[in-house]
Amino acid sequence: xxxxxxxxxxxxxxxxxxxxxxxxxxxxxxxxxxxxxxxxxxxxxxxxxxxxxxxxxxxxxxxxxxxxxxxxxxxxxxxxxxxxxxxxxxxxxxxxxxxxxxxxxxxxxxxxxxxxxxxxxxxxxxxxxxxxxxxxxxxxxxxxxxxxxxxxxxxxxxxxxxxxxxxxxxxx
Amino acid sequence: xxxxxxxxxxxxxxxxxxxxxxxxxxxxxxxxxxxxxxxxxxxxxxxxxxxxxxxxxxxxxxxxxxxxxxxxxxxxxxxxxxxxxxxxxxxxxxxxxxxxxxxxxxxxxxxxxxxxxxxxxxxxxxxxxxxxxxxxxxxxxxxxxxxxxxxxxxxxxxxxxxxxxxxxxxxxxxxxxxxxxxxxxxxxxxxxxxxxxxxxxxxxxxxxxxxxxxxxxxxxxxxxxxxxxxxxxxxxxxxxxxxxxxxxxxxxxxxxxxxxxxxxxxxxxxxxxxxxxxxxxxxxxxxxxxxxxxxxxxxxxxxxxxxxxxxxxxxxxxxxxxxxxxxxxxxxxxxxxxxxxxxx
Numbered sequence: 001x002x003x004x005x006x007x008x009x010x011x012x013x014x015x016x017x018x019x020x021x022x023x024x025x026x027x028x029x030x031x032x033x034x035x036x037x038x039x040x041x042x043x044x045x046x047x048x049x050x051x052x053x054x055x056x057x058x059x060x061x062x063x064x065x066x067x068x069x070x071x072x073x074x075x076x077x078x079x080x081x082x083x084x085x086x087x088x089x090x091x092x093x094x095x096x097x098x099x100x101x102x103x104x105x106x107x108x109x110x111x112x113x114x115x116x117x118x119x120x121x122x123x124x125x126x127x128x129x130x131x132x133x134x135x136x137x138x139x140x141x142x143x144x145x146x147x148x149x150x151x152x153x154x155x156x157x158x159x160x161x162x163x164x165x166x167x168x169x170x171x172x
Numbered sequence: 173x174x175x176x177x178x179x180x181x182x183x184x185x186x187x188x189x190x191x192x193x194x195x196x197x198x199x200x201x202x203x204x205x206x207x208x209x210x211x212x213x214x215x216x217x218x219x220x221x222x223x224x225x226x227x228x229x230x231x232x233x234x235x236x237x238x239x240x241x242x243x244x245x246x247x248x249x250x251x252x253x254x255x256x257x258x259x260x261x262x263x264x265x266x267x268x269x270x271x272x273x274x275x276x277x278x279x280x281x282x283x284x285x286x287x288x289x290x291x292x293x294x295x296x297x298x299x300x301x302x303x304x305x306x307x308x309x310x311x312x313x314x315x316x317x318x319x320x321x322x323x324x325x326x327x328x329x330x331x332x333x334x335x336x337x338x339x340x341x342x343x344x345x346x347x348x349x350x351x352x353x354x355x356x357x358x359x360x361x362x363x364x365x366x367x368x369x370x371x372x373x374x375x376x377x378x379x380x381x382x383x384x385x386x387x388x389x390x391x392x393x394x395x396x397x398x399x400x401x402x403x404x405x406x407x408x409x410x411x412x413x414x415x416x417x418x419x420x421x422x423x424x425x426x427x428x429x430x431x432x433x434x435x436x437x438x439x440x441x442x443x444x445x446x447x448x449x450x451x452x453x454x455x456x457x458x459x460x461x462x463x464x465x466x467x468x469x470x471x472x473x474x475x476x477x478x479x480x481x482x483x484x485x486x487x488x489x490x491x492x493x494x495x496x497x498x499x500x501x502x503x504x505x506x507x508x509x510x511x512x513x514x515x516x
Binding site: 027031034038050051053054055057058061062063066069070072073074134135 | 297
C-alpha cells in the first residue's frame with residue numbers, strides 16, 4: 001500500500017516538475033508547482049510526518065503559491081517568447097550534462113550518506129506510541145531542544161521582511 | 173473490526189455526510205431567502221410546495237437545464253478547472269468534522285466522523301487555503317475586468333483574514349493541547365457548579381470567538397465583507413462569466429463553506445455535541461448529533477441575520493479592520509491565554 005502510494009505520488013511529483021519546465025505560460029507553470037508541493041506533502045505523510053505535511057500544504061501550496069499566482073495575474077504575464085538559437089543550444093548541451101551531473105550527484109550522496117539503505121516506501125513508522133512526525137514531538141523539538149536556532153531564524157525572517165519593505169518603498 | 177467492514181462503514185459515512193451536507197446547502201439557500209424576505213417585510217419563495225419548501229429542487233433543476241455558456245476568449249482549461257477546485261475543497265473540509273461521540277451497532281464501533289486524524293484542524297486550514305485557487309483562477313481565466321477585480325479582492329481578503337482566523341484558533345489549541353477536533357470537543361466536557369458548561373467560549377475564549385466569527389465571515393465572502401461580489405461595482409465578481417451548473421458549483425462551494433465554518437465554530441468554541449442526553453438507547457445515540465445540528469443551525473441563522481442587518485464595508489476599511497484590529501487583538505488573546513495556562 002505504502003509502496004503503491006509512493007510510486008503514484010512520486011511519479012506525479014516528477015511529472016508536474018517536468019511540466020513546470022515545459023509549459024510556456026507562467027500560470028500553468030505556477031499550477032504545476034502547486035501540484036509538486038501537494039505531492040511532496042503526500043510523500044511526507046507517507047514518511048509519517050503529518051505535521052510537516054500539513055504545514056507544507058498550508059504554507060507552500062497555500063500561502064506562497066497564492067502570491068505567485070497573484071503576481072502573474074496582476075502583471076498579466078503572457079506566453080514566454082522562445083528565442084530559437086538559445087533554446088537549441090540549451091537542449092543539445094544542457095540535457096546530457098544535466099543527466100551526467102545528476103547521476104554523479106546521486107551516486108555520491110547515495111554512497112557517502114548511506115541513503116541506498118533506505119527502503120522505498122518510507123521507513124517503518126512505529127505504531128502504538130506517537131510517531132515522530134505528530135505535532136507534539138515536533139513542538140518539543142522546536143520549542144525545547146532547538147529553541148534558540150528557531151527564534152534566531154524567525155528574527156532573520158523578520159529582518160528580511162523589513163528589508164523587503166524598505167527596498168520596495170519609493171523615495172518620497 | 174476487519175478491513176472490509178471498516179471500508180464499508182467509511183463509505184456509508186461518506187455517502188451519508190455528503191448527502192446531508194448537499195441537502196443542508198440547498199436548504200440554507202432557501203432559509204436565507206425566507207429569512208431575509210421576512211426581515212425585509214416580504215414573503216420570500218412561497219409558490220413551490222407548502223411555504224416554498226420544494227424551491228431548492230426547482231432551483232437545482234433550473235440550474236441543470238440552463239444553457240451552459242462559455243464566453244469566447246476565456247482560458248478554457250482553467251476556466252473549467254476553477255469551479256471544480258472550489259466545490260471539491262469546500263466538500264473535502266467536512267471530512268474531519270466530528271458530529272457526535274462513538275456509536276456502536278452490533279459489532280461495529282465507529283466515531284460519528286469520516287476521518288479522526290490528529291491534525292484535523294490543520295487539514296481544514298490547508299484545504300481552505302487551496303480553495304483560494306478556485307476563486308483566483310476563475311477571475312483570471314474569465315478574461316473579464318469584473319471577474320479579475322472580484323477575484324483579486326477575494327484573494328487578498330481571504331489571505332489577509334486567514335491570518336486573523338488562524339491566530340484566533342491558537343487560544344483554543346493551547347487550552348485543548350491537540351489538533352484533533354475530537355480531542356478538542358472532549359476537552360470541553362463537564363460543567364462548573366453543575367450547570368455552566370466548560371465550553372471554551374466560557375473558558376476565556378470569547379474574544380477569540382468573535383475574532384473567529386468576523387474572520388470567518390470575511391473568509392466566506394459574506395456580507396458585510398462581500399466586496400468580491402459587490403453587485404453595484406462588479407456585477408457579480410469572480411463568477412460573472414459563469415453560467416448554469418458551473419455557477420451553481422461556486423454557489424454550492426460558498427454555502428458548503430458557511431456550513432463548515434459553523435461546524436468548526438461549534439466544535440472549537442461551543443462544546444461540539446455536548447448537551448443533555450436522555451431516553452431510550454436510540455434517542456441517546458441521536459441526541460448529540462441533534463445538539464450539534466442545532467448549533468450549526470443557529471450559526472447559519474446568525475449569518476443570515478447579519479446579512480439582513482449590516483451594510484457593506486469599504487475596501488480600505490476592510491483591510492484596516494483585518495490587519496490593524498483583528499490581528500493585534502488575536503495576538504493579545506494568545507499572550508493572555510498562554511500566560512494563564514502557564515501560571516495555572
